[in-house]
Amino acid sequence: MSRSTDVLIIGGGVAGVSIARELSKYELDVVLIEKEADVGWGQTKASYAICHPGARWAHGTLAQRMMVESHRIWDQLVEDLDIELARIGELVLAFNEGELQYVDTLKKQGEYNGIKGLEILDGSEVRRLEPHVNPAVLAALRMPTGGVFNPFEVVYAFFENARANGVKMLLGTEVTGIIPQKGDFIVETNGGEIRTKYVVNAAGLYAEKIAQMAGADTFKISHETKSTCLILDRCLGDLVQHVVTGVADPKAFSRFKVVMPTFHRNLLLYTPIPEPSRGIEDRAIEKRAMDLTLQSTKSLVPDIDFETHMIASFSGLTARNSRGDFIIEASEKCPGFVNVALPPPGITCSPAIGKQAAEVLRKAGLPLVEKDDFNPFRRKMKRIRDSSMIEIRELVHRDPRYGRTVCRCEKVSEAEIVEAIHRGATTLDGIKFRTRAGMGRCQSNFCGPEVAAILAGELRRPYEKVTKKGLGSAYILNKKVLRTYGH
Numbered sequence: 001m002s003r004s005t006d007v008l009i010i011g012g013g014v015a016g017v018s019i020a021r022e023l024s025k026y027e028l029d030v031v032l033i034e035k036e037a038d039v040g041w042g043q044t045k046a047s048y049a050i051c052h053p054g055a056r057w058a059h060g061t062l063a064q065r066m067m068v069e070s071h072r073i074w075d076q077l078v079e080d081l082d083i084e085l086a087r088i089g090e091l092v093l094a095f096n097e098g099e100l101q102y103v104d105t106l107k108k109q110g111e112y113n114g115i116k117g118l119e120i121l122d123g124s125e126v127r128r129l130e131p132h133v134n135p136a137v138l139a140a141l142r143m144p145t146g147g148v149f150n151p152f153e154v155v156y157a158f159f160e161n162a163r164a165n166g167v168k169m170l171l172g173t174e175v176t177g178i179i180p181q182k183g184d185f186i187v188e189t190n191g192g193e194i195r196t197k198y199v200v201n202a203a204g205l206y207a208e209k210i211a212q213m214a215g216a217d218t219f220k221i222s223h224e225t226k227s228t229c230l231i232l233d234r235c236l237g238d239l240v241q242h243v244v245t246g247v248a249d250p251k252a253f254s255r256f257k258v259v260m261p262t263f264h265r266n267l268l269l270y271t272p273i274p275e276p277s278r279g280i281e282d283r284a285i286e287k288r289a290m291d292l293t294l295q296s297t298k299s300l301v302p303d304i305d306f307e308t309h310m311i312a313s314f315s316g317l318t319a320r321n322s323r324g325d326f327i328i329e330a331s332e333k334c335p336g337f338v339n340v341a342l343p344p345p346g347i348t349c350s351p352a353i354g355k356q357a358a359e360v361l362r363k364a365g366l367p368l369v370e371k372d373d374f375n376p377f378r379r380k381m382k383r384i385r386d387s388s389m390i391e392i393r394e395l396v397h398r399d400p401r402y403g404r405t406v407c408r409c410e411k412v413s414e415a416e417i418v419e420a421i422h423r424g425a426t427t428l429d430g431i432k433f434r435t436r437a438g439m440g441r442c443q444s445n446f447c448g449p450e451v452a453a454i455l456a457g458e459l460r461r462p463y464e465k466v467t468k469k470g471l472g473s474a475y476i477l478n479k480k481v482l483r484t485y486g487h
């Protein structure tokens with residue numbers, strides 16, 4: 001394949017899809033390339049999905065400015081794209097004199113950063129709001145603009161709306177080389193070459209590698225910090241009402257431990273454990289990190305048997321760059337090549353990142369002529385789980401497959417799985433992140449085979465060609481392999 005485009009975005013994480021959606025407002029030919037079978041499977045998938053209020057980031061950094069700007073945009077975007085964001089607020093608990101000083105300083109920094117509504121609550125107010133927190137709590141900083149996203153929904157919203165407005169999405173396509181040529185770039189991929197005038201490098205952990213390909217690397221990416229996160233059953237999702245955080249390292253403002261409900265009311269636990277990664281692909285979950293997380297988060301919410309209710313865990317690597325701040329800039333050496341390298345909190349800042357990248361491209365010479373027919377709206381899927389009995393009756397009347405439950409833990413119907421496929425899912429994980437089928441207590445033990453059968457039918461693929469997450473992750477071993485193992 002050989003094609004050409006005005007702008008080529010490398011990476012379908014939250015940054016890439018947000019930039020794609022922003023550029024889809026203009027008369028441009030835009031292509032997004034993602035090496036995985038779906039969007040959002042890099043760092044974005046590994047996030048805890050906190051919508052950070054922004055107090056922890058130093059004033060004047062690009063990350064802090066993007067956060068302020070994003071908080072201005074989020075509410076409108078939530079309406080336009082039907083994004084799942086609940087502004088439940090964050091409580092930072094303090095248990096001793098040192099931590100009291102920390103929350104006081106955090107409040108001052110937050111106010112300096114322009115965050116509204118910050119207040120210090122005394123211990124009794126905190127216990128009234130959150131009866132399950134450690135009764136030894138002395139005070140807490142309340143940050144009402146904080147919240148929780150469904151991170152997948154954020155990515156799919158940008159992705160679907162960008163695609164509906166004309167952006168071409170090449171999934172399962174890996175960039176392997178970039179050759180600057182007479183003011184253009186020839187981008188080599190495993191699916192052929194693409195000629196483009198502008199490249200946006202939003203490759204996350206791989207951004208340094210991509211920049212090197214074009215000779216536009218002015219930063220290093222470290223992938224040495226691995227974080228582990230534990231997910232507990234929804235029966236504990238109402239244990240706390242806020243994102244409850246505690247001071248993990250008073251010297252490092254960004255290091256905090258968390259007990260929080262997710263958007264869909266699971267309970268999520270996290271503590272920063274300095275866990276060195278064993279390479280850029282390391283996603284192993286260490287028992288030590290799990291034990292320390294359970295132990296440490298109990299200091300925030302004691303007396304709950306977290307372990308019995310744990311249903312899943314994951315770990316993720318954070319792409320920290322050598323400048324310690326967001327990088328969204330055109331390369332001086334290669335005009336037309338824009339690097340986007342984001343340490344956390346990229347999801348919180350995603351609305352402003354799209355706009356900032358478009359502005360950098362404009363300054364680099366890309367003409368931004370607004371389209372007359374840009375459609376800013378996108379609606380999320382109907383879910384029987386969130387529907388009233390009357391709505392369910394109407395849905396079943398429209399399509400009887402809404403009446404057939406496939407995932408019993410999360411109440412996901414066959415119709416929702418089919419719709420997820422029509423929206424772009426081609427793997428079991430793609431279905432899971434769009435519908436929650438397989439995210440419940442049984443972790444897909446019951447619904448997995450049926451979801452795979454629906455995928456095979458809709459995609460017209462043999463059952464054994466269905467994968468969990470793309471190439472090399474067969475859900476069921478084919479007959480030849482089964483025979484090799486004596487079955």
Ligand SMILES: Cc1cc2nc3c(=O)[nH]c(=O)nc-3n(C[C@H](O)[C@H](O)[C@H](O)COP(=O)(O)OP(=O)(O)OC[C@H]3O[C@@H](n4cnc5c(N)ncnc54)[C@H](O)[C@@H]3O)c2cc1C
Nearest residue numbers: 011013014015035042043044048049050175204345346348
């Ligand atoms: C453990 C953890 C917790 C976090 N918690 C939060 C939080 O609570 N709130 C928050 O706002 N932020 C959080 N973050 C930060 C946030 O997740 C990131 O800032 C954000 O996801 C970065 O998005 P991205 O698009 O830049 O990178 P990624 O999501 O990593 O996307 C990069 C994409 O590029 C693709 N790619 C790479 N190389 C190639 C290639 N050669 N060809 C084609 N495609 C390629 C990758 O497959 C990937 O999909 C957290 C991060 C981690 C790791």
